[in-house]
Amino acid sequence: MGHISVAISNEERAAKHKAARVKRQVPAQWAHAVDALAQRARGEPVWLKNIAWLERLQAFDAEHGNAIACSLGDFEIGEKAKKMAETVTELLALLVEQNEDTASEEQQKLGIVRELCASIGVPVPVGNTAPGVIARAECLIWWRRALRKRVARVIEHGAIKLGLVNKKAGAYASADAVGRRTQQLARNAAMLEKTLVRNEAGQVYSLAELAAFSVANRDVRRGELMTRIRGCEEYAQQAGHVGVFFTLTCPSRFHAMHAPKTAGGRAHKNGKYDGSTPRDAQAWLCAMWARARAKLARMGTLTYGFRVAEPHHDGCPHWHALLWFSDSRTAAAAVEVIRSYWLSEAGNERGAQQNRVNTKTMVSGGAAGYIAKYIAKNIGGSVDVGEHLDGTGGGEQVEAFAVETGEVQGYQRVDAWAATWGIRQFQAIGQPPVSVWRELRRVTFDQVEQARVEGESKPWALWGTVHRDGDEKADWCLFTRRMGGMGCKRGAWALAVAKRVTTRTNSYKETLENKRAVGLETATGRWLVSRRQAWVRVGDEGVRGTDAGSEVPAIRAALAAPWTRFNNCTARLTGELRKAFMGRGRHEQSDWQNAAGVAEALREEQIKGEKCKDKNQQAGINGRRDPLRCSDTPSVSTNGSRWMQIA
Numbered sequence: 001m002g003h004i005s006v007a008i009s010n011e012e013r014a015a016k017h018k019a020a021r022v023k024r025q026v027p028a029q030w031a032h033a034v035d036a037l038a039q040r041a042r043g044e045p046v047w048l049k050n051i052a053w054l055e056r057l058q059a060f061d062a063e064h065g066n067a068i069a070c071s072l073g074d075f076e077i078g079e080k081a082k083k084m085a086e087t088v089t090e091l092l093a094l095l096v097e098q099n100e101d102t103a104s105e106e107q108q109k110l111g112i113v114r115e116l117c118a119s120i121g122v123p124v125p126v127g128n129t130a131p132g133v134i135a136r137a138e139c140l141i142w143w144r145r146a147l148r149k150r151v152a153r154v155i156e157h158g159a160i161k162l163g164l165v166n167k168k169a170g171a172y173a174s175a176d177a178v179g180r181r182t183q184q185l186a187r188n189a190a191m192l193e194k195t196l197v198r199n200e201a202g203q204v205y206s207l208a209e210l211a212a213f214s215v216a217n218r219d220v221r222r223g224e225l226m227t228r229i230r231g232c233e234e235y236a237q238q239a240g241h242v243g244v245f246f247t248l249t250c251p252s253r254f255h256a257m258h259a260p261k262t263a264g265g266r267a268h269k270n271g272k273y274d275g276s277t278p279r280d281a282q283a284w285l286c287a288m289w290a291r292a293r294a295k296l297a298r299m300g301t302l303t304y305g306f307r308v309a310e311p312h313h314d315g316c317p318h319w320h321a322l323l324w325f326s327d328s329r330t331a332a333a334a335v336e337v338i339r340s341y342w343l344s345e346a347g348n349e350r351g352a353q354q355n356r357v358n359t360k361t362m363v364s365g366g367a368a369g370y371i372a373k374y375i376a377k378n379i380g381g382s383v384d385v386g387e388h389l390d391g392t393g394g395g396e397q398v399e400a401f402a403v404e405t406g407e408v409q410g411y412q413r414v415d416a417w418a419a420t421w422g423i424r425q426f427q428a429i430g431q432p433p434v435s436v437w438r439e440l441r442r443v444t445f446d447q448v449e450q451a452r453v454e455g456e457s458k459p460w461a462l463w464g465t466v467h468r469d470g471d472e473k474a475d476w477c478l479f480t481r482r483m484g485g486m487g488c489k490r491g492a493w494a495l496a497v498a499k500r501v502t503t504r505t506n507s508y509k510e511t512l513e514n515k516r517a518v519g520l521e522t523a524t525g526r527w528l529v530s531r532r533q534a535w536v537r538v539g540d541e542g543v544r545g546t547d548a549g550s551e552v553p554a555i556r557a558a559l560a561a562p563w564t565r566f567n568n569c570t571a572r573l574t575g576e577l578r579k580a581f582m583g584r585g586r587h588e589q590s591d592w593q594n595a596a597g598v599a600e601a602l603r604e605e606q607i608k609g610e611k612c613k614d615k616n617q618q619a620g621i622n623g624r625r626d627p628l629r630c631s632d633t634p635s636v637s638t639n640g641s642r643w644m645q646i647a
Contacts, residue, residue, distance in 0.1 A: 011054060015038075015050050015053040018058075018061075019034060019053075022034050022060065023035075025068045026064070026068055027159075027176045029159065029164055029175050029176055030159070034060070037053060037056040037057055037060060040053075064161070066121065066154050066158075067154050067155050067157070070151040070154040070155055071151075072147075074180075074183060077148055077151060081140050081141075081146075081147050084116070085137075085139060088113065088137045088138050089138050092109055092134070095109060106130050106134075110130055110133060113137040117137070120150070121154070122146040122150050123146070127508065127510060132508045132509070132510040135509060139507075139508070149422075152177065152420050153421065155174075155176055156173065156174055156176070156177045157277050159176065160277075160314065161256060161275060163268075163269050165315045166257045166259075166267035166313055166314050167260060168260065171311075171313040171410075172311045172410075172414055173311075173416040173417040173420060177416045177420045178408055178412065178413060178416045180416075181415065181419050181420070182416075191207075192208035193207075193208045194206070195207045197210070197536065198535065199533040199534070200533050201533070218379050222375060228306075228428065228431070228434070229306060229371055231478075231479070232304065232306070232367075232431065232477070232480075232486075233367045233368045234476075235477045235480055236324045238477070241325060241326055241327075242324065242325050242326075242330075242361065242362075243305070243322060243323070243361070244323055244334070244359055245321070245360045245361075246321040246322075246335075246338065246357065246358070246359055247318065247320055247358040247359075248285065248288075248289075248318060248320075248342060248356075249312075249318040249319075249355060249356055250284055251345055251346040251352070252273075253272050253273060253274045253346070254273075254274075254276045254280065254284065255270050255272075255316045256269065256270060256315070257269060257313070258270050259312070259314075267313070267314070272349075278316055278317050281316050282309065282317045288341045289319075292341045299337075301326075301330055301334055302325065302330075302430070303323055303325060303429060303430055304323070304431055304487055305429050306426065306429065307320070307321045307427045308321070308371070308375070308378060309418075309423055309425050309427075310414060322362070322371045323429065331361070338357060339356075339357045342357045343356055343357070376411075378411060378415075378425050378426070430486050430487045431486060432480055432488070433493070435517070436495050436496065436520060437479060439497055439517065439519060440459075440466045440520060441467065442519075442532070443529070445463065447459075447528045451526060456524060458482065458494045458522065459526075459528055465478045465479040465482060494522070494523065495520045497519075498517070498519045498520055498528070498529075499516060499517055499518065500518045501514070501515050502514045517530075518530065
């Protein structure tokens with residue numbers, strides 16, 4: 001008995017030592033899962049407790065070994081990236097010394113890079129040339145970016161397999177993923193706040209201030225999306241199209257956890273889960289949609305709308321799609337096509353027929369408000385969203401939507417989930433490119449007016465749809481109609497983004513073709529150049545005060561434009577120069593070719609003559625006329641053109 005007790009104590013000591021080592025290596029959120037391995041299984045003999053515990057720890061180490069090795073903080077990731085870059089440089093230098101055949105040297109270097117990347121578990125660098133691939137492998141920045149992505153995904157996959165991502169423990173993303181994303185956003189915000197740039201007018205701003213005016217701002221992005229959704233709904237109502245709201249989910253093998261069925265219930269593991277990542281599930285959804293979309297295109301079905309990707313409580317993605325079709329019969333046929341492809345895999349498993357494809361026909365005027373709930377969930381906004389299709393049964397719809405843990409809001413968890421797995425959340429289907437909409441808002445009115453005068457009215461008509469004029473807001477519906485309508489082919493839009501092609505050399509000494517958007521291009525090839533300023537980075541010294549929020553007012557005042565013979569011309573400032581060259585526009589009250597215009601011309605000449613007389617009297621000319629400046633009797637020709645009678 002003594003020998004047996006000693007053996008048992010040794011096994012227990014070994015199991016405890018291994019459990020302590022594993023707990024030190026894994027993320028803090030995993031500690032509970034490691035402790036659970038010490039619990040004796042039902043029916044397991046007492047004398048096998050420690051042996052079975054040790055076996056479970058070894059199995060845990062084998063299954064999550066990559067995650068244990070990847071349990072690194074951001075500082076440790078930076079140190080490892082530096083070490084890997086130095087290792088590649090040393091190995092390549094050693095190869096050069098030993099290799100006498102220069103022809104095969106490049107291929108051998110690529111082989112070393114591939115082996116090192118495979119040993120770490122990161123993809124091989126992607127470059128246009130072999131030297132570019134090798135240069136990336138020697139770059140600290142490339143390794144840090146690759147390791148950050150690798151560590152985040154491996155750790156999060158391990159948390160999903162352990163059941164640590166669920167509605168009760170923390171929906172959508174684990175605490176570690178949320179923490180990493182929070183740190184990343186904090187680093188980015190600090191960098192944007194510290195980086196100062198100066199424009200052509202001499203004004204200095206931080207990148208954070210400039211980013212607040214772009215779609216990087218959550219409020220701006222949400223507003224633009226809602227404008228487009230409202231425009232699609234108005235377009236569908238005017239055309240009499242039928243809208244269908246789809247909820248598209250994955251087979252059960254992609255789901256790690258079952259959702260709780262009641263408010264006080266617990267999530268439990270899914271026995272059919274095969275270890276797939278959310279990225280694998282997103283690829284499956286994309287593949288199914290690609291097949292369904294191709295089938296609908298062969299059928300000649302007009303389809304347009306929006307698709308939103310968001311996670312289930314266990315991190316598995318599903319799609320919400322608001323699609324419009326030409327009529328109810330076409331909509332019913334499209335539903336059957338989509339359903340057939342989504343049920344092509346494991347279509348007979350339990351719940352597949354009822355839950356794999358969920359549809360709801362939209363009533364007039366309710367589509368935009370319905371999908372707004374999902375936009376708010378993914379971008380941020382009120383969580384009081386009412387009824388939606390994400391419920392888990394038992395009246396838990398609103399609770400399932402408002403998954404918050406402590407100070408972490410639901411949309412922050414969704415953002416961490418999308419950033420970790422690289423999943424695109426929003427996608428427009430069958431609509432004009434939003435890049436044209438954004439570029440047209442930067443194009444000045446004088447360019448579209450000049451195009452209209454020269455016979456191209458499309459840019460002028462489209463320009464008014466993207467700008468707010470008083471109470472009239474920008475109109476995506478009218479913009480779509482004037483661009484060519486929903487479902488228009490890519491090359492048939494009325495306007496396209498104009499890109500200037502240049503070449504540049506990147507930091508890896510690769511010569512690349514650089515396409516930079518500079519405006520818009522019409523169907524005839526005319527370019528409408530958008531307003532853009534050249535920005536240069538400036539130093540922090542002498543720009544801001546000691547207080548981070550203080551600003552020097554002088555750096556915000558734009559430099560005065562230099563006076564030239566053009567911008568100092570009074571006729572240009574008053575509009576007379578434009579009238580003389582281009583004539584009066586339709587928007588003006590009168591025209592020189594009608595009676596009102598002739599009367600206005602006479603009044604203008606009379607006023608001008610009186611002003612000249614006053615100036616002559618003040619100059620001491622004693623009532624004599626200045627023959628080069630004044631006329632007693634203004635005359636108007638019969639064809640409406642004005643001229644001055646020289647005395």
